Structures are given as C-alpha cells and as structure tokens.
Amino acid sequence: MASLWEYANPRKFMALSGGLLPWVSAGAALCLVVGLVWGFFFTPDDYRQGSTVKIIYLHVPSALMAINAWFMMLVASLIWLIRRHHVSALAAKAAAPVGAVMTLIALVTGAFWGQPMWGTWWAWDPRLTSFLILFLFYLGYMALWSAIENDDTAADLTSVLCLVGTVFAVLSRYAVNFWNQGLHQGASLSLDKEENVADIFYFPLLVAIAGFVLLFVALVLLRTRTEIRLRRMRALVMREQIS
Amino acid sequence: MIALLLRDLRLAVRAGGGFGLAIAFFLIVVTLVPLGVGPASGLLEEIAPGILWIAALLASLLSLDRIFALDFDDGSLDLLATAPLPLEGLVAIKALAHWITTGLALSLAALLLAPLLALPASAYLWLLLSLLLGTPALSMIGAFGAALTVGLRRGGLLLSLLVLPFYVPVLILGAETVRRGAQGLDPTTPLLLLAALSCGTIALLPFASAAVLRINLR
Numbered sequence: 001m002a003s004l005w006e007y008a009n010p011r012k013f014m015a016l017s018g019g020l021l022p023w024v025s026a027g028a029a030l031c032l033v034v035g036l037v038w039g040f041f042f043t044p045d046d047y048r049q050g051s052t053v054k055i056i057y058l059h060v061p062s063a064l065m066a067i068n069a070w071f072m073m074l075v076a077s078l079i080w081l082i083r084r085h086h087v088s089a090l091a092a093k094a095a096a097p098v099g100a101v102m103t104l105i106a107l108v109t110g111a112f113w114g115q116p117m118w119g120t121w122w123a124w125d126p127r128l129t130s131f132l133i134l135f136l137f138y139l140g141y142m143a144l145w146s147a148i149e150n151d152d153t154a155a156d157l158t159s160v161l162c163l164v165g166t167v168f169a170v171l172s173r174y175a176v177n178f179w180n181q182g183l184h185q186g187a188s189l190s191l192d193k194e195e196n197v198a199d200i201f202y203f204p205l206l207v208a209i210a211g212f213v214l215l216f217v218a219l220v221l222l223r224t225r226t227e228i229r230l231r232r233m234r235a236l237v238m239r240e241q242i243s
Numbered sequence: 244m245i246a247l248l249l250r251d252l253r254l255a256v257r258a259g260g261g262f263g264l265a266i267a268f269f270l271i272v273v274t275l276v277p278l279g280v281g282p283a284s285g286l287l288e289e290i291a292p293g294i295l296w297i298a299a300l301l302a303s304l305l306s307l308d309r310i311f312a313l314d315f316d317d318g319s320l321d322l323l324a325t326a327p328l329p330l331e332g333l334v335a336i337k338a339l340a341h342w343i344t345t346g347l348a349l350s351l352a353a354l355l356l357a358p359l360l361a362l363p364a365s366a367y368l369w370l371l372l373s374l375l376l377g378t379p380a381l382s383m384i385g386a387f388g389a390a391l392t393v394g395l396r397r398g399g400l401l402l403s404l405l406v407l408p409f410y411v412p413v414l415i416l417g418a419e420t421v422r423r424g425a426q427g428l429d430p431t432t433p434l435l436l437l438a439a440l441s442c443g444t445i446a447l448l449p450f451a452s453a454a455v456l457r458i459n460l461r
Contacts, residue, residue: 136408140401144391147401156458157391161405164387164451168409171440175412178419178433 008085010228017221024218031211039204055113057205061212063106066134069099069216073141074166077159087224089155090231092162093145094223098216100138107131126176133172137165151231244328244336251340255309265302265345266352272298273356284361291360292370292421299349299374300381300410306345307385307402310337311393311456320393324460330453335445338379338386338452346378362425369424369434376438377417383444383452384409390452394459412440 007013039057046053076092079085110128111121122128144161148154255262276294277287314320323333353374357367388406392398416437423430 133408133411136404140405140408143401143404147392147395147398153394153458153461157455160451160455160458161391164448165409168384168412171412172408172415175415175436178436179415 005083005085008083008087010087013087014225014228017225021218021221021225024214024221028211028214028218031207031214033211035204035206035208035211039201039208043200043204049117052113052116053201055109056201057208059106059109059113060205061209062102062109063131064209065212065216066099066103066106066131068213069095069102070134070137070162070166070169072220073099073162077162080155081159081163086155086231087228089159090227091220091224092159093155094227095216095220096138096142096145098219098223100135100142102212102216103131103135103138107135126173126179129176130169130173133176134169137169141165244332247323247328247333247336248340251337252343254313255340255344262344262348265306266348268305269298269302269349269352270356272301273359277360288361288363288425291357291362292366292425293418294360295353295357295362295370296374296377296414296418296421299353299378300414302349303341303345303378303381303385304403304406304410306341307389307406308392308399310341310386310389312389312398315393315459320456321460324456330456331449334386334390334449334452334456338382338449341386342379342382346374346382350374350378362421365427366421366425369430370421373417373420373430373434373437376434376441377413380413380437380441380444381410383441383448384413387448387452387455390455390459393456413437416440 007016036057040054043054045051073092073095076088076095080089080092107128110131114123115121141158141161144158145154148157273294276290276298280286280290311320314323324330326333350371354367354371357370362370385406388402388409391405392402395401416433419433420430420437423433
C-alpha cells in the first residue's frame with residue numbers, strides 16, 4: 001500500500017521531489033507571468049486609487065504565503081516531534097527563510113502602497129504590527145537553528161519553539177487589536193461575503209496567488225533537497241575522516 | 244519543592260548580581276528616559292505607562308539567563324533532573340523564584356518610580372495590579388527561553404531575540420491597563436485578559452520548558 005509516510009524516506013523523497021520540482025517550478029513561472037502581466041497591464045486602474053491598486057498582485061499573495069509558510073512549518077514540526085521523520089524537520093528549516101522573505105515582501109509592498117494611499121510608509125496598524133512581529137518570530141526561529149550545532153537537538157528545539165511561537169503569534173495578533181484600530185480594510189477575498197474585490201481584479205489575483213503558492217512549494221522542495229544533500233555530504237566527509 | 248525554592252532565592256540574594264541588579268537596572272532606565280525625551284511633565288505623563296512596562300520587561304529579561312545557566316554549568320541541573328521532582332515542577336519553581344526576585348520586586352519598585360515619570364495618582368493601583376498579574380507570565384515565558392538556550396555558549400543575545408516577541412501580548416495588555424487607568428477609563432478588560440494570559444502560561448509553559456530542558460540535557 002502506498003502511504004504518504006513512504007516519502008519520509010529521504011531516498012523516496014529525493015526521487016519524488018526531483019520529479020516534481022521542474023513541473024512545480026514551471027507552473028510557478030507560468031502562473032506568476034500570467035497573473036502579474038494580466039494584473040499589471042490588462043486590468044483597468046481603480047477610479048480612486050489609480051494604478052497603485054496593482055500592488056495588490058504582489059502584496060496579497062505574499063502576505064498569504066507569509067502566514068501559510070509558518071503554518072506549514074508548524075505542521076512539519078509536529079510531524080517531526082511525533083513521528084521523527086528527518087525530512088520533515090529539514091522541510092521546516094527550509095521553509096523558514098522563504099516565509100521570512102514573503103513577510104518582508106508583504107511589508108515592503110505594503111509600505112509602497114501605504115505611502116500614496118494613507119500618506120505614510122508605516123502606521124502602527126494591527127495587521128502591519130502583527131506582520132512585523134511574525135517577521136521577528138521568523139528571525140528567532142532561524143537564529144535558533146543556526147546557533148545549535150547538533151542537528152537533532154536543533155530540530156527538536158526549533159520545533160518546540162515553532163509550536164509555542166504559533167500560540168503567541170496568534171495571541172499577539174488579537175492583542176494588537178486592543179491597542180490600535182487600524183487603517184486596513186477588512187477581508188475582501190472571502191467566498192461568502194457580499195462585498196469583495198471586483199471580478200476584474202479578482203481573477204488575475206487568484207492566478208497570482210496560485211503562482212506564489214507554487215513558487216513557495218518549489219523553493220521549499222529545492223531547499224529541502226539541498227539540506228538532504230548537505231547531510232549526505234557531511235556523512236560522507238565524516239566517513240572519510242574515520243577511515 | 245520548597246527547599247528548592249528557598250535555595251534559589253538564597254542564591255539570588257546572596258550570590259549577588261541577580262536580585263538588586265534588576266531593580267537598579269529598572270531605576271536607571273526610568274531615569275534615562277526623561278533625559279532622552281525632555282522633562283515636560285505632560286509628555287512624561289503620557290508615555291509613563293509604556294515606559295514603566297518596557298523597563299520592567301527589560302529588567303526581567305536581563306536576569307533570565309540566571310534561571311538555568313548557572314545550574315547547567317556546575318552540573319546541578321543534571322542532578323535536579325534526576326531527582327524525584329518532575330522536571331515540570333522544577334521549571335515552575337525556578338520561574339517562581341525568578342518572579343519573586345524580579346517580578347514581585349519590580350512591581351513594588353515601580354510604585355516608587357512612578358512619580359518620577361509624573362504618572363497620575365489614579366493609575367497607581369492599576370500599575371501595581373497589572374505588574375503583579377503580568378510579570379508571572381514574563382517569568383514563565385523567560386524560563387522557556389532560558390531552557391531553549393541553556394546549552395549555548397553565547398546565548399544571551401539569542402535569548403533576547405527569542406523571548407522579546409513572546410512578550411508582546413503581555414506588554415500590550417499591561418501598558419493598556421495602566422494607560423486606561425491614567426485616563427480614567429475602565430481598565431478591567433485588559434487587566435482580566437492579562438491575568439488570563441498569566442494563568443495560561445503558568446498552566447502550559449512548564450510542560451514546553453521541561454520538554455526543551457530534556458532535549459538539552461540529553
């Protein structure tokens with residue numbers, strides 16, 4: 001019986017991911033090009049925001065991935081803690097810098113959008129603040145990985161940090177609501193809401209989101225493969241030194 | 244457990260560098276802020292809740308590495324880990340000792356320092372209450388951070404990077420309580436949430452800290 005857990009075997013994972021990687025990368029490139037070109041050049045300007053509205057095609061997908069990357073790290077950490085699959089720990093490690101960069105993209109594009117619209121690069125709005133805090137969590141997570149020499153210890157400690165950090169990131173998200181009412185609009189991509197982004201912006205945005213998801217998957221696969229190869233290489237070097 | 248608590252308290256008071264230092268640091272930060280932003284009492288009054296809370300938070304952060312590091316270095320942590328006391332209890336006791344020597348002391352010291360920042364008299368009670376209810380969460384979170392970095396040689400800076408984001412909800416709710424008290428609004432909502440946060444960390448974080456300690460002692 002084929003089971004998902006078979007791919008916890010590094011050899012099987014390498015075979016699968018090696019096969020998948022070109023397809024995922026091509027899909028990411030296709031979706032990104034289509035979504036961004038469609039969004040940037042073939043949608044009308046907003047009647048109030050002008051052409052700045054097009055920042056949405058970078059801002060929203062990257063913000064979405066910033067959160068989902070952490071969520072993926074959480075799941076991978078849980079799998080590592082419960083089932084001790086090394087590939088899972090390495091995938092969590094591989095996802096962290098990608099997630100951090102996504103957070104940074106969301107913050108920077110948000111600043112570029114906020115400057116003409118709100119008249120300021122930065123405001124202590126709840127969502128902006130919680131994204132900055134999320135970025136700090138990413139930094140702490142990566143710093144802990146790089147500080148510990150023993151790989152298994154590092155994987156264990158960062159996994160626990162990820163679990164506890166999730167709880168506190170969510171707590172911070174709701175605590176900041178207390179402290180400042182924001183400038184951000186509410187949710188506007190929900191499937192069940194009356195008031196959404198107009199369809200003409202919605203569809204290219206969906207393509208761009210798909211592109212960012214595929215890009216994230218491709219980068220994580222690539223980085224996980226690199227980590228696995230790095231481990232194999234280290235094992236080889238150690239074997240050489242012993243013999 | 245009580246013996247362990249007394250041992251930690253005695254070490255903190257007698258070995259020097261722990262107990263008095265946090266309060267002295269608190270005093271220095273509170274002194275430096277008016278020097279930096281100017282002595283206008285209107286401005287000070289406005290930022291006093293935030294400054295007092297941030298100063299308390301930093302003072303509590305500075306003494307974190309003492310929770311486990313000294314015991315880890317001289318090997319007594321290994322002995323304590325093999326003692327009949329569960330590791331979760333050990334963590335809770337250590338955090339309690341840390342709270343008594345920093346959190347409790349800082350809460351009382353804050354009352355003396357509040358006039359320096361022209362905090363309105365109506366906020367004194369809320370300052371004391373919010374610090375008393377909030378600092379246990381700081382100590383529990385800190386013990387978790389200290390357990391994470393206990394095996395590292397230069398864990399100090401990393402410890403701050405790891406622990407400070409965790410302090411965010413406590414800081415927001417604590418400072419909000421005092422701010423509402425100072426403005427004559429009703430501060431019970433943030434205060435209750437702060438108490439809930441402390442209860443939650445006391446109930447759950449010892450398990451995470453003990454798990455982390457076991458990994459580090461492996």
